[in-house]
Amino acid sequence: METKIFKPDQVSEAAELIKQGQLVAFPTETVYGLGADATNEQAAGNVYAAKGRPSDNPLIVTVSSIEMVEQFAQPLTDQVKQLMTKFWPGSLTIVLPLQPGKLSKTVTGGLDTAAFRMPANQVTLKMIATAGVPIVGPSANTSGKPSPTLAKHVYHDLNGKIAGILDDGPTQVGVESTIIDMSTAVPTILRPGAVTVEQLEAVIGAVKADHHHVKANEIPKAPGMKYKHYAPSAQVEIVDHVNDFQSAMDWAGQQREAVGVMATDDVLANLQLPANVEAFSLGADVQSATHLLFAGLRHFDLESAVKVIFAEGFANEGLGAAYMNRVDKSAGGMHFTNE
The missing domain is CATH 3.90.870.10 (DHBP synthase)
Incomplete structure (x- = not known):
């Protein structure tokens, strides 16, 4: 066709x-x-x-x-x-x-x-x-x-x-x-x-x-409640705290594969990015980040061969609730930890 x-x-x-x-x-x-x-x-x-x-x-x-x-x-x-x-x-x-x-x-x-x-x-x-x-x-x-x-x-x-x-x-x-x-x-x-x-x-x-986990034998009332969604080929990890981003970049610099980072401009401006890290700007705030989230995930899926994508987290309130719902599903619940 x-x-x-x-x-x-x-x-x-x-x-x-x-x-x-x-x-x-x-x-x-x-x-x-x-x-x-x-x-x-x-x-x-x-x-x-x-x-x-x-x-x-x-x-x-x-x-x-x-x-x-x-x-x-x-x-x-x-x-x-x-x-x-x-x-x-x-x-x-x-x-x-x-x-x-x-x-x-x-x-x-x-x-x-x-x-x-x-x-x-x-x-x-x-x-x-x-x-x-x-x-x-x-x-x-x-x-x-x-x-x-x-x-x-x-x-x-x-x-x-x-x-x-x-x-x-x-x-x-x-x-x-x-x-x-x-x-x-x-x-x-x-x-x-x-x-x-x-x-x-x-x-x-x-x-x-409604935050309940939809069971295997349960029919969801709406899309996005049961199955993994919004996932690029690379593993997404959410960075919950701005102070943890540099630790994530230090980890990335030790990897042989390319790594992606999606964050707001203020965060990116204060990071030292290793040579193998590609940045995608989420703009100025949670509103622009929500608008650009899927575009960023698609960018890394279609145009870059990254294995991991670090994505900025926001407070789970207001528009941030929509952003965090999507990024958490794309990450399969995985959050970066520097421990």
Whole structure:
């Protein structure tokens, strides 16, 4: 299969492929997603195959309007409507109970709920509206690899496996959306993202976070809760304290292989980098670091032959919760220690 690259003025061509049951990667403000007609069970199943994704990992349903959600979900509560009014289009995914039989188990992972999102990207919203159906929208990468923030990242992973890529340039946020479960008695954050706990609570009151480990025989309610994610070929190690970075560099200088380091500019400016260490700037602060995290992991995966990547850690609060969630999964929980 030839994977065609579509520009924003070719939205109608991309939408036609969706209507034909083909797979088309699409841009959002967070990362690139992999789209297929969510009402076409075979097309949704092909998404799992293209990504190498476990079949019990549910797919996000991406929509262009609230009316599209109402075709599939149970009647929306006042709290859900408040969230949609405040954060849609945007980086919030909402898990909702479904009307019976409206979406296939292939999309839902066998659950009676589904996660819905309306991304803040006009090109993609136009494609969905033109196709006339919601699309599934997991990240457009090989399952487990860093999420794509550029069309070329999608092409690297999925060239020949999907029909097209709708290229709208680099994404703005850089990590996937916040996922909140509104099918439970207390609204529950299943995945932190650009929309923070504080922002959610300002709209609907108290929410809680779900940190439980999803068991082998348990179906996760949302992506990213069960399987290792965001992992480049190199081993990532989180450096929790700025004072430990030089120790990490001293260790790196003793290795025969190349080593990567991802940190903010202030940290990099004060490090003595050995000749075998390549630095990738995460910018000035946690906001830029969150935006650039996947780009950095992809850089070392595609353009450098490093064996280890040291990544800066941040306080696990606000936007830092989203950053730490992703970098911890990419590292498999490994943190640098100088002991």
